[in-house]
Amino acid sequence: MGIILGDHQYGKAENRIVRIVRDTPRHEIRDVNVSSCLRGRFDEAHLTGDQGAVLPTDTQKQTSYAFAKTVGLASLERYAYALATHFVDDVEPVDQARVELEEFAWERVSVGGEEHDFSWVRKGQEVRTVAVTYDAEGTWITGGLKDLVVLKSSGSEFHGFLKDEYTVLEPTSDRIMATSLVAKWRFGAVDVATFDFDAAYAAIKTALVETFAGFHSLALQQTLYEMGKAAIEAVPELVEVRLSAPNKHHFTYDLAPFGIENANEVFHADDRPYGLIQASVTTDDAPPAGPAWQQYSGLV
């Protein structure tokens, strides 16, 4: 038996870049967290310590900030693509690069009913995510969001489930359903240079949220499938949507000992444990995912 090096990768994680466009009195802002990950022929760095094939993570950082100026962040996806292709095309030992972004959204402060030119308040709602992976075989682009907390106080049932000797749960035809949604979606063939990713993002978020709200749910599983389907229908360039939904339990609080009726009006929002449902919805002609879902931090 011998011991050998397996998969490996490295990069610079969480560059906190804020880009202001100030060519006119009315500024624009993009606030992102950028991580770059290189995959390639770095075996010697591990096996002998020879760093001759290793572009330092510090260099990747400098490049991320430099591209924030030269490429700009008007489009998150085009910025990520520019970085990824640079690393692969210009740095010899790099075979594949993945650039991951988180975006923190801001909205303009309104002063006396007028939008302010250069003052913002952080929206604080969901975080938008982007990942672009590039190698000699092609380009894979995924989008997503996380920390989108939604709740409905009616229109959610759960009954008819499988029972065994450890089942004590009562079926219900009216409960609170709430989750902190994580969604990721994979684009099929799109022209990186021209596709309107921001419009797609808005349409997908709307489809997800409206379906969560409007669809009468027999289970969180069913709602997730409908949400994924609605997203693909809203943006035909999508070939897959993946959804992760912790079931944030809201338990009807027992007020009977105090002679108080509680008709689903007072709930305890519990922390842990929580149900966790995950599902993928795809088109039936989706191309192979390749490295699209191989997250930077996913190797370990």
Add this chain to the structure above:
Amino acid sequence: MGIILGDHQYGKAENRIVRIVRDTPRHEIRDVNVSSCLRGRFDEAHLTGDQGAVLPTDTQKQTSYAFAKTVGLASLERYAYALATHFVDDVEPVDQARVELEEFAWERVSVGGEEHDFSWVRKGQEVRTVAVTYDAEGTWITGGLKDLVVLKSSGSEFHGFLKDEYTVLEPTSDRIMATSLVAKWRFGAVDVATFDFDAAYAAIKTALVETFAGFHSLALQQTLYEMGKAAIEAVPELVEVRLSAPNKHHFTYDLAPFGIENANEVFHADDRPYGLIQASVTTDDAPPAGPAWQQYSGLV
């Protein structure tokens, strides 16, 4: 030398209560984190273990949930006041009670342009805070907010400061100013039963944010004072505003080594350390604060 018991208090912290009003098809929601703290004659519990004067923290929890139904949460302040007065007036050894609330705001989902009756998305912006302290001497009500992240990309200077042998900072007449604001305000004499605290909250938040945005700043210190002043001017029932502002540093990134000009367009948003500025703004005839600022967790 003898050893004696000093100040002491106890209660139940972080009851995560969600209250749905569902008397009509259009539901309402309040989502709060409730902590109750009792101060009084509990010496024996500490000195001998005799719990005869100690109303269990579990009982305080039950009461918090019960009052969410019987009193309701339509007004956060009236709910807190009802709890506090109950503990002092109805539980003999209790001399003073403090009830603290955090509120997590939700906004209705819009489906096809129509507000949905019972589905919400968490706003995710600032957390509203309330504290009511009650004893035989009176009632003290404070409001507040936290986690309100604001940024302006112009209109902020910092120069003319004191220098010593450790000063290397360069003065600037144009920088990013950003903070994650914590604000607390103290009401003077208001009628708890009728005062419109929600309207006051909205007016104060507007005053704080508009002043942050609109006031040309020579320093964060100056901006804080103006914000506090604007809040008091907006809601004359206020007698004091306290503000805590971490200076979330955004450093202009040095791109000169790459021959790239960076005219305050690309910034690194740093984590630590950070400047931390705190100030109180009061009316010149403010009544004594009494226990208004004595937070539950503030004893230790």
Add this chain to the structure above:
Amino acid sequence: MGIILGDHQYGKAENRIVRIVRDTPRHEIRDVNVSSCLRGRFDEAHLTGDQGAVLPTDTQKQTSYAFAKTVGLASLERYAYALATHFVDDVEPVDQARVELEEFAWERVSVGGEEHDFSWVRKGQEVRTVAVTYDAEGTWITGGLKDLVVLKSSGSEFHGFLKDEYTVLEPTSDRIMATSLVAKWRFGAVDVATFDFDAAYAAIKTALVETFAGFHSLALQQTLYEMGKAAIEAVPELVEVRLSAPNKHHFTYDLAPFGIENANEVFHADDRPYGLIQASVTTDDAPPAGPAWQQYSGLV
């Protein structure tokens, strides 16, 4: 084009179970966070809302707590295996189950030099992890640890790296190397019923830490490979070790403006960004990994 359901799974995450063995005056404690994940024929739950094949996550919770008594937690791996096989063997629609554990370690309080029978202080160092995956094809067992923070103030170099036009980093032959290690390892053929997983854990942790300390490092990449190799050499039942190491940068602070020499004595421990290095070390005859690395939360 049609839209179809892809991969899906569900379960109960983060059951916070504490198990006390108190058959004698000297108690024992196990403190774990248990997540169970079921994979199988749950399509109807997604497609039509029919829950007939869905064992509720609440039932999985009850089972996790019940097994903490009946199976016990003396061995984390045997507990996880018992749960996983129960779900697959006893619940018809389940094809594969994965049980993941985190363990929080406690050490006995010493009172006057004597170990106390039933009082502990939480160690607070690394968190131990376990994952058991079971289906008709076999059993896959992985172990691991996370949050193990190590630092060496010498014996670490970094030079001879690749340079491009964005490279400004200076090479160094003496720097602080620090990381918050995440490690996972995969066992080959072991007898679940009898293998001493606790001894293996201790041996692997020792191998990782001693190698980090003792190996003179030309780069974090090299150190990681050596750590993985040492772990496999220490426990021959291992067939693969995966390591994730954020390079927690400690920058030598520039005190020259104050006429103070700083010969690698005063450092700023920076938060973000950070280098992130990940690598796998395997035996050259390792069996296929199958679902061993398919984490519960890894689908999305």
Add this chain to the structure above:
Amino acid sequence: MGIILGDHQYGKAENRIVRIVRDTPRHEIRDVNVSSCLRGRFDEAHLTGDQGAVLPTDTQKQTSYAFAKTVGLASLERYAYALATHFVDDVEPVDQARVELEEFAWERVSVGGEEHDFSWVRKGQEVRTVAVTYDAEGTWITGGLKDLVVLKSSGSEFHGFLKDEYTVLEPTSDRIMATSLVAKWRFGAVDVATFDFDAAYAAIKTALVETFAGFHSLALQQTLYEMGKAAIEAVPELVEVRLSAPNKHHFTYDLAPFGIENANEVFHADDRPYGLIQASVTTDDAPPAGPAWQQYSGLV
């Protein structure tokens, strides 16, 4: 009614300083988080924006790192005292300075049974805290710890408590008692230059933990008082100890529906809500606390 400036203060929070002593092959390490807070005549900065009296927070940062070299961190308290006195004595508008430290402890890696010269693993248990406040009236020194998680699986009762109409809790004579302790202590007259604060810290921690373990508890309140008393008895220079103890509830899990007996063997460790008990224990001749307890972040 006029509006005026009230209390105000500012400083630099969370300088993450790591100090290595490397004069011999066997290095030493101190890893701290330093915050400095200045109080004084800074009104103009707030009222007019004139920064002439404001020493920048950046300068405070530089000073903190410089003193880490010139004063050193061999004694946390003497380092904090040196910083605080420097700010007050050397910076004209400063009336009072407070320096707060958190220390993260490391232990040497053992390689083959030998302590390594320059490699450490972070202990990960409690965080030690220090605060030194200095002005023309004197010096106030407090120590403390936080995040010390302790648990006892027997020797803890809770009964005989006060009941009202919301009381449903059952009394118990055997329960798990667990907390994540925060403790702070105030020193009376000690010679900053020579007092052995490290020895005092060790003695206090031992007293707190041994009392938690060894004292048969009728309530967490009683245990806290005994812990504070034991600390003062162990270190006679103490004049006050303040303790904050969240009651981390461990609920006996109901396995009766499955015909399984659970004699306090399987517990659910709940997150929220939690009881929160706070108490001060003092000597009967303790001098006034002055600003000793006025934490940097405590104004708001």
